Amino acid sequence: MSYHVNEKGYYGEFGGAYIPEMLYPNVEELRQNYLKIMAEPDFQKEFNQLLKDYVGRPSPLYFASRLSKKHNTKIYLKREDLNHTGAHKVNNTIGQILMAKRLGKTRIIAETGAGQHGVATATVCALMGIQCVVYMGEIDIARQAPNVARMKMLGAEVVAATSGSKTLKDATNEAIRDWINNPVDTHYIIGSVVGPHPYPDMVARFQSVVSEEIKKQLLTHEGTEFPNHVIACVGGGSNAAGAFYHFLDEEKVNLIAVEAAGHGVDSGESAATSILGKEGIIHGSKTLLMQTKDGQITEPYSISAGLDYPGVGPLHAHLFKTGRAEFIAITDDQAMTAGMELTKLEGIIPAIESSHAFAVLKEKQFQPEDIVIINLSGRGDKDLDTYIKHFNL
Amino acid sequence: MNRIQQKLQEDKKLLSIYFTAGYPNLNDTVTIIENLEKSGVDMIEIGLPFSDPLADGPTIQASSTQALKNGMTTEILFQQLKDIRKTVSIPLIIMGYFNPILQYGVEAFCEKCAEIGIDGLIIPDLPVDVYHEEYEALFNQYNLINTFLITPQTSDERIKYIDSISKGFIYMVSSAGVTGAKNSFGSAQTDYFKRIADLNLNAPQIVGFGISNTETFKAATQYAKGAIIGSAFIKFLKENGTEKTSEFATFVR
Numbered sequence: 001m002s003y004h005v006n007e008k009g010y011y012g013e014f015g016g017a018y019i020p021e022m023l024y025p026n027v028e029e030l031r032q033n034y035l036k037i038m039a040e041p042d043f044q045k046e047f048n049q050l051l052k053d054y055v056g057r058p059s060p061l062y063f064a065s066r067l068s069k070k071h072n073t074k075i076y077l078k079r080e081d082l083n084h085t086g087a088h089k090v091n092n093t094i095g096q097i098l099m100a101k102r103l104g105k106t107r108i109i110a111e112t113g114a115g116q117h118g119v120a121t122a123t124v125c126a127l128m129g130i131q132c133v134v135y136m137g138e139i140d141i142a143r144q145a146p147n148v149a150r151m152k153m154l155g156a157e158v159v160a161a162t163s164g165s166k167t168l169k170d171a172t173n174e175a176i177r178d179w180i181n182n183p184v185d186t187h188y189i190i191g192s193v194v195g196p197h198p199y200p201d202m203v204a205r206f207q208s209v210v211s212e213e214i215k216k217q218l219l220t221h222e223g224t225e226f227p228n229h230v231i232a233c234v235g236g237g238s239n240a241a242g243a244f245y246h247f248l249d250e251e252k253v254n255l256i257a258v259e260a261a262g263h264g265v266d267s268g269e270s271a272a273t274s275i276l277g278k279e280g281i282i283h284g285s286k287t288l289l290m291q292t293k294d295g296q297i298t299e300p301y302s303i304s305a306g307l308d309y310p311g312v313g314p315l316h317a318h319l320f321k322t323g324r325a326e327f328i329a330i331t332d333d334q335a336m337t338a339g340m341e342l343t344k345l346e347g348i349i350p351a352i353e354s355s356h357a358f359a360v361l362k363e364k365q366f367q368p369e370d371i372v373i374i375n376l377s378g379r380g381d382k383d384l385d386t387y388i389k390h391f392n393l
Numbered sequence: 394m395n396r397i398q399q400k401l402q403e404d405k406k407l408l409s410i411y412f413t414a415g416y417p418n419l420n421d422t423v424t425i426i427e428n429l430e431k432s433g434v435d436m437i438e439i440g441l442p443f444s445d446p447l448a449d450g451p452t453i454q455a456s457s458t459q460a461l462k463n464g465m466t467t468e469i470l471f472q473q474l475k476d477i478r479k480t481v482s483i484p485l486i487i488m489g490y491f492n493p494i495l496q497y498g499v500e501a502f503c504e505k506c507a508e509i510g511i512d513g514l515i516i517p518d519l520p521v522d523v524y525h526e527e528y529e530a531l532f533n534q535y536n537l538i539n540t541f542l543i544t545p546q547t548s549d550e551r552i553k554y555i556d557s558i559s560k561g562f563i564y565m566v567s568s569a570g571v572t573g574a575k576n577s578f579g580s581a582q583t584d585y586f587k588r589i590a591d592l593n594l595n596a597p598q599i600v601g602f603g604i605s606n607t608e609t610f611k612a613a614t615q616y617a618k619g620a621i622i623g624s625a626f627i628k629f630l631k632e633n634g635t636e637k638t639s640e641f642a643t644f645v646r
């Protein structure tokens with residue numbers, strides 16, 4: 001069984017590039033060049049240098065002793081929250097901005113949900129002096145105000161997506177339309193392992209530095225490269241793809257993908273795509289997505305803007321379908337409680353997206369000698385308002 | 394011969410109209426089609442509304458959202474069209490995004506289209522290669538013509554490939570962009586229309602996106618076989634309602 005993309009852009013039956021002809025030249029240009037460009041020594045050098053000196057990599061692999069004690073197992077946190085801009089998203093935007101430059105593009109567009117990807121994109125655009133437009137759902141603009149301000153400070157134009165559910169899905173639609181309207185000078189920096197091939201593979205490769213580091217770091221901590229479990233939250237699935245990447249073919253490593261159940265999987269207000277979704281096409285990819293019987297894409301719900309997406313990347317659809325990864329759905333309340341627990345026990349305030357991954361500790365019993373890695377995909381600064389409201393702080 | 398192929402042989406410039414099924418009202422579909430035919434329209438594209446129409450501008454997006462709110466579904470559209478061939482004889486094409494068709498079942502969808510007398514499909518997000526490998530045989534079996542899009546960015550090589558698998562016409566997207574009405578075309582568009590005409594393709598070309606009035610219709614059909622009006626007609630429907638549909642075609646020609 002392969003968990004990597006094939007030459008046609010599929011993971012098993014998922015993936016492909018279901019795009020209108022207007023996008024074909026852009027996507028094809030990227031498809032033909034991305035592996036070649038990524039392999040260039042000059043690209044590698046610049047990418048690694050920026051990850052080290054600008055992002056602050058490698059991010060620590062931290063043994064969380066009090067959390068471990070509480071849950072009677074060995075828990076390590078991969079500290080993507082300590083990256084510049086506060087989340088894993090920047091690994092991908094650094095890679096893609098270097099890609100865009102080599103493709104001769106002079107204008108960058110992006111979609112964003114929580115605003116983390118928007119900030120990470122605006123940041124690399126400021127770094128490179130390139131024009132940046134970020135599409136963001138009107139509702140997300142309201143619930144992630146600090147990130148909107150950051151993007152503006154960084155010189156990006158933030159455009160409100162006012163159609164549909166006014167969240168991540170709609171922001172993505174608007175970004176795709178912008179790309180159709182600007183086919184020559186613009187590169188679209190997609191923020192997750194979604195979209196038409198080669199995006200899911202390209203983004204997964206840029207994020208794969210996460211599991212590459214975990215292996216090395218775990219070797220010094222524990223004398224083995226392989227944990228028993230790797231847990232990551234899944235919106236589109238980029239931090240999970242990064243944390244899983246170098247373990248995909250190591251069947252002894254259990255992969256746990258955590259989706260947002262919102263108010264509960266059966267509440268009608270949820271974003272648990274693997275449970276509620278069916279095969280179909282969203283944003284150019286054949287994957288699992290939440291939809292009506294008639295094939296209309298439904299509006300998801302999660303307290304966390306970064307997980308509020310009705311689809312999931314094709315790699316994850318494949319991991320679900322093949323049973324390679326275990327999928328667990330966590331409600332708003334469970335996530336918030338877990339976020340507070342991490343804060344109290346370890347002095348780390350996680351992004352609410354990441355809090356979903358921590359909630360698994362209560363849902364699943366691990367063995368005392370198990371090594372459990374949790375990908376702490378981002379920090380909670382952007383979510384203070386939500387935490388304050390939820391806990392009446 | 395399929396009705397689309399017959400129509401393409403007529404010695405005239407063709408006017409084709411797109412509208413979103415279920416807009417402005419759920420049950421306007423048949424009235425709009427009948428009125429358009431009476432007013433001399435050559436071909437009609439019936440839009441199957443989708444929640445996330447990626448290739449469409451604000452006008453068609455809004456009409457799709459409204460149509461879905463009105464309750465339009467694939468099943469209802471087929472119901473509405475069930476007797477359409479008793480009154481209408483011009484070519485009818487269903488234009489829709491791939492996901493609703495996939496959920497209906499591609500074969501079941503084709504079968505239903507054939508039963509009703511639909512002549513072809515336009516599915517903007519079904520890539521040419523996937524169609525060619527997975528669905529072409531099925532479409533042929535039901536005598537349905539699939540139509541592909543080209544844009545100013547499409548390479549000559551790819552246009553020739555698309556031409557080689559086109560059984561009806563090539564849908565020539567007028568300029569880089571999503572759907573939406575324009576008042577006039579610039580020299581970049583005219584150059585592009587001419588460049589395509591000079592390729593001497595087998596399949597006639599019909600220009601769409603941005604056609605809104607006599608001027609843009611004339612400019613587009615100077616080189617191409619016809620033109621498709623979408624957003625401008627939707628706007629007309631919004632402002633004038635369904636009863637006056639027939640005035641629209643007269644206004645364009």
Ligand SMILES: Cc1ncc(COP(=O)(O)O)c(C=O)c1O
Nearest residue numbers: 116235236237238239306353378
């Ligand atoms: C901190 C954090 N984690 C996770 C996600 C979800 O995205 P993905 O599933 O691509 O990692 C986001 C998205 O905004 C995020 O900001």
